[in-house]
Amino acid sequence: MSSNALITLTLPDGSTREYESGSSGADVAASIGARLAKAAVAAIVDGEVVDLSRPITGDSSIAIVTAASDEGREVLRHSAAHLMAQAVFDLFPGAKYAIGPAIADGFYYDFELPNETRFNDADLERIEARMRELSAEDQTFVRKEYDAQSGLELFADQPYKVEIIRNVTAGTAEDDDSEEVGGDGTVGVYENVRSDGTVAYVDLCRGPHVPTTARLGAFKLTRVAGAYWRGDEKRQQLQRIYGTAWEDGKALAAHLHRLEEAEKRDHRKLGLDLDLFSFPEEIGSGLAVFHPRGGTVRRLMEDYSRQRHADGGYEFVNSPHITKSQLFETSGHLEWYAEGMFPPMHLDGETDYYLKPMNCPFHILIFKSHTRSYRELPMRLFEFGTVYRYEKSGVVHGLTRVRGMTQDDAHIFCTREQMVEEVQRALTFVLGLLRDFGLDDFYLELSTRPKEKAIGTEVEWDEATDALRRAAEPMGLDLVMDEGGGAFYGPKISVQARDAIGRTWQMSTIQLDFQLPARFDLNFVGSDNDKHRPIMIHRALFGSIERFFAVLLEHYAGAFPAWLSPVQVSVLPVADRHEDYASAVATRLKTDGYRTEILNAHNDTLGNRVRRAKTQKVPFVLVVGDEDAEAGTVGVNARGADTPERAIALEEFVGRLASQVAERG
């Protein structure tokens, strides 16, 4: 093809332009405008994101990627990971590098340092400073392609790169490898080239990258962490450095600001500030106590849940916290789940006792206490069951990951014919319940048979998994697969909820189980007078009350809706002489069951008391003075309202509060 052959490129707006064959994205950007050329970091040619410098040799569609786009930021972050690795090599000679992808909001790179050296926080500053120097050198990212053999030679002293190349060429690539190498057998390599033409850094990489390191400025290294090679705890632990990178300083600052805002919602901080719960060191890791205010919220959650379960056809049961080991031997927990259990209590001359990590075996025994008829099915047994799990020390986290928790747990015993309908019914039930608590953005996840820890046959698992899928599909929600994520006894559907700032939380789980009924030899008498084996559905809707509490706390940033607020109304007399009236107002509210406190004038100014109530995120602050005592009114300062209202008739306020609470607002 001659150098002046023309190609036709189609721009995103549908217009076409002609260029010389071999023109690059950079040429196209420059021909459109100087500003675009400056902002460009990559190009999308026929749907594929490529380097700006990649020559285009045929008619194509093209879009210029600027840094301020999702694709652009990904390129930026991936390039920043290379820059970081280069800085690490400069400062830590002999380092080995593994993988360094872009991730949500940032990037990381995994390293192995010689002599078991570890990065510390001070190293992050040095590495970041070195990155800035390298960025200032304006090194060019240059793509090269090699065959596999040359690639292996090039990275001969880099065992992780060698493993990646071998995997790709052997066709056994793992997911991460596609970040690094193209799928066509060629090994893509990027070099960072200095202005004098020398090569400063080489990496195995699919790309694309920004044109030069000077494009990378708005970045920050955030933390250092251990990470297992291939995410496998049986393999080498590497040193991972996380960073974030953005199109400009303003976007970086905005990101850091978002992190700060999310920190303000942290349930651990809010739990302290609002006096809801604590984790006394004396009790032990992952074991919470709920204070009166937190206890109130929890009671309200439980009360509402009980009412819904009663309406939903559940029967209430109760079971102890400990049991003889035999029960968990029969259930398979001691074989499959022992590492999640607290060690046993040894009693002289008796069998061992265990704290329960799950409620299911107990509910099974309740089912088994009689001969059951098909007429009793589906039997739905519900309990707020407190369980204890020996979580590994590094995973305990606030209320979302604890060692003692209460599940809103139920086990549904039903026939094979009923199971799809029962799962569907449970899904509908949970979505309604979660919506009542103010969550309304969901998707579903279907977790399948674990690779190693699973009981039962493939056929049973397939049937159970298929039943869950059939139940989930009509819900009209996205269904995401989670291969290998099921429990040891059955697959599960989990409901994932997005909160007010877009984070997702695993809430409810619904599991279908053919195994435990068999292990416990459960049966019921059918209409044919024969024995049949029931199916079991395990389901917890809040997940755990502790976790759900944390999710709500973060979702609402501590400002619980009025129906859940530990204190719904604070009554503030303007001066001591209004105490009697304030007391009368409070009594009136308490008569209707509203949680009301009085903040008296003694020792404290009105302004400060308003502040205290507002800080505690009380939904309604009532200020009562001479005019109110005279007229039977209140001043209403509603949470979130711009200005307080004056002279509202007490009964009018009560009505307003009543309707808000009734609507669970």
Add this chain to the structure above:
RNA sequence: GCCGGGAUAGCUCAGUCGGUAGAGCAGCUCACUCGUAAUGAGCAGGUCAGGAGUUCGAAUCUCCUUCCCGGCUCCA
């Protein structure tokens, strides 16, 4: 469990070179009695997470334990 970082008053934090601790807020008392996000003064509050070691002397240096934070793995 693994890697990194931590623990000083109820909370947030300061504490220099190793010489046994300090502030603000919260609490209590008194004064003030006030109409919508911090009135003033005073008082009290600490085995510096726990233990061992080094030292004439440890909040400070070393080791162990507990607990917390950020990740990895795991998970409701």
